[in-house]
Amino acid sequence: MNTRENEMSRVTEIKHPLILHKLAIIRDKNTGSKDFRELLEEIATLMAYEVTRDMAVEDVQVETPVAVATCKMLAGKKLAIVPILRAGMGMVDGILKLIPAAKVGHIGLYRNEETLQPVEYFCKLPKDIEEREVIVVDPMLATGGSAADAITLLKRRGATNIKFVGLVAAPEGVAHLTNAHPDVDIYVAAIDEKLNEKGYIVPGLGDAGDRLFGTK
Numbered sequence: 001m002n003t004r005e006n007e008m009s010r011v012t013e014i015k016h017p018l019i020l021h022k023l024a025i026i027r028d029k030n031t032g033s034k035d036f037r038e039l040l041e042e043i044a045t046l047m048a049y050e051v052t053r054d055m056a057v058e059d060v061q062v063e064t065p066v067a068v069a070t071c072k073m074l075a076g077k078k079l080a081i082v083p084i085l086r087a088g089m090g091m092v093d094g095i096l097k098l099i100p101a102a103k104v105g106h107i108g109l110y111r112n113e114e115t116l117q118p119v120e121y122f123c124k125l126p127k128d129i130e131e132r133e134v135i136v137v138d139p140m141l142a143t144g145g146s147a148a149d150a151i152t153l154l155k156r157r158g159a160t161n162i163k164f165v166g167l168v169a170a171p172e173g174v175a176h177l178t179n180a181h182p183d184v185d186i187y188v189a190a191i192d193e194k195l196n197e198k199g200y201i202v203p204g205l206g207d208a209g210d211r212l213f214g215t216k
């Protein structure tokens, strides 16, 4: 794990060897949709382990076969996972594996191909979103526009405790999201070199949605 300093102090690159290994395979253009889907889910599970490191725990008494033990359990803070459609869906099940009681909301935004600006077309969230810790997921943090807009939307609905989890980021996306929402912790597996003129992350992994759903 590597936490970048100064203006990126809330940005964490999770550089676990298992994540790095799986990320190398997922980047490969010859990796098909089935493997891409499985790997993205596995990486999301591994990242969730790190992202939830600060979850509150409380003492509980547990009767073992031998004696009463004072143990720690999650303090019951409620969680919501909010994928940005559609590629974010590929990370949900991986996180649910570790936090099965989390509720799942969905936010749909698409990029205008010419302006590269996000346009909202769908938003369905748990009713009590303002009471929940929210994990927004999208594998690609490219311009940062969709992530920043999704988080603005969540804040408008009352969410106050928000984290963003992605797979690959462009420096431009990290900067945009950090400036727009300095209170939001950002977790990614890699910060790549740049965005190209078409808004793709370089070297990145191509269009995550197309690769996930085999729509190319």
Ligand code: URA
Pocket: 087, 140, 142, 199, 200, 201, 202, 204, 205, 206, 207, 208, 209
């Ligand atoms: N969205 C993707 O799926 N890939 C990119 O490289 C940028 C945005």
